[in-house]
Amino acid sequence: MNFNAEVVLEMTENHYLRSKSDDNGPQSLQILGIPVHVVTTEEVIELVREYMKTPRLHQIATVNPEFVMAAQEDGEFCRVLMEADLCIPDGVGLLLAGRWLGQPLPERVAGSTLVYRLAELSADESWRLFLLGSAPGVAEEAGQKLQMKYPKLEIAGTFAGSPEPRENEAIVQMINDSQADMLFVAYGAPKQDKWIARNRSALTTVRVAMGIGGSLDFITGRAVRAPGWVQNVGLEWLHRLYKEPWRWRRMASLPKFALKVMRDA
Numbered sequence: 001m002n003f004n005a006e007v008v009l010e011m012t013e014n015h016y017l018r019s020k021s022d023d024n025g026p027q028s029l030q031i032l033g034i035p036v037h038v039v040t041t042e043e044v045i046e047l048v049r050e051y052m053k054t055p056r057l058h059q060i061a062t063v064n065p066e067f068v069m070a071a072q073e074d075g076e077f078c079r080v081l082m083e084a085d086l087c088i089p090d091g092v093g094l095l096l097a098g099r100w101l102g103q104p105l106p107e108r109v110a111g112s113t114l115v116y117r118l119a120e121l122s123a124d125e126s127w128r129l130f131l132l133g134s135a136p137g138v139a140e141e142a143g144q145k146l147q148m149k150y151p152k153l154e155i156a157g158t159f160a161g162s163p164e165p166r167e168n169e170a171i172v173q174m175i176n177d178s179q180a181d182m183l184f185v186a187y188g189a190p191k192q193d194k195w196i197a198r199n200r201s202a203l204t205t206v207r208v209a210m211g212i213g214g215s216l217d218f219i220t221g222r223a224v225r226a227p228g229w230v231q232n233v234g235l236e237w238l239h240r241l242y243k244e245p246w247r248w249r250r251m252a253s254l255p256k257f258a259l260k261v262m263r264d265a
C-alpha cells in the first residue's frame, strides 16, 4: 500500500480486502476494521525481497488481537495499521477470528521468529540492520548475538533511545547516517508502530521497518519464549501471561475481541 496515496480498500469477498493502489500485493482479511494480510512466513520473506528493490520505506506490523482492540479506541494506531504495507497475523486469536469469519488465515507468522529470518536474509543479501529500542545495552547485545548466529550480518547500529518526540530527530539522523537498509524498532505497540509511521519519509535509507515488541529481550535471553510445543498448540500467549503477569490488563481485551468478532461474523 502506498503511504502517500489515499488509502482505498476494495471489498473482494466477504471480509477480504485488497488495496486498490497495490493490486499485486497480498490480500488482507479485515478483522474489526483492521487489515490482516493473508500470508505465510515464506511469503513474507519473498515480499521483503521485493520491498528491498524499491527505494521507499515499507512498514511491517505484527498484528495480534491486542493490536486490533487497541486500534478500536486509538484512531492514530488504527490509521498506522491501515497504512502499513504488511500486517502479519501474529496471534492465534486472529487465526480463530479468520475461521469464524469464514476466511481462514494460513498460519501464524510470529514476529519473534521473523526477526531471526530477516536477520538471516539480511546477512545473505548484505543488507545493513539497525536495532532500535529496548532497555540500554539490550539492542547492542542482541546485535552481537545475531552476528554470532549469522556471521555475515552487518549491524548498521544499535540504540536504546526512546519514542519521545524530543529524541526523534537525533535518532532519525543516527539511522540515516548508519546507511541502514532494515530497521527493527522495539518500543512495544503501539509506540513502535507510530514511531515508524511518523518517520517513514524522514528515514532515507531504510526500505523495511518492523516493530518487534519484546524480541530483543528474547534474543538476549532476558525473556524466554514458550517451548515449541506450547507455540504449536496456540498457547504462547498463556505462557507470556504466566511469565509476565502484569500483562493481564492488556490481555483482558481478548474475550472482548472474541465476542466482537463473533458478533461481526
Ligand code: UDP
Binding pocket: 133, 134, 135, 160, 162, 163, 186, 187, 188, 189, 191, 212, 213, 214, 215, 216, 217
Ligand atoms: N520499550 C522501550 N521504550 C519504551 C517502552 C518499551 O524501549 O518506551 C521496550 C521494552 O524495554 C521492551 C520492548 O519495548 O524491550 C517491548 O515491550 P513489550 O514487551 O511491552 O512489547 P510487546 O512484545 O508486548 O509488543
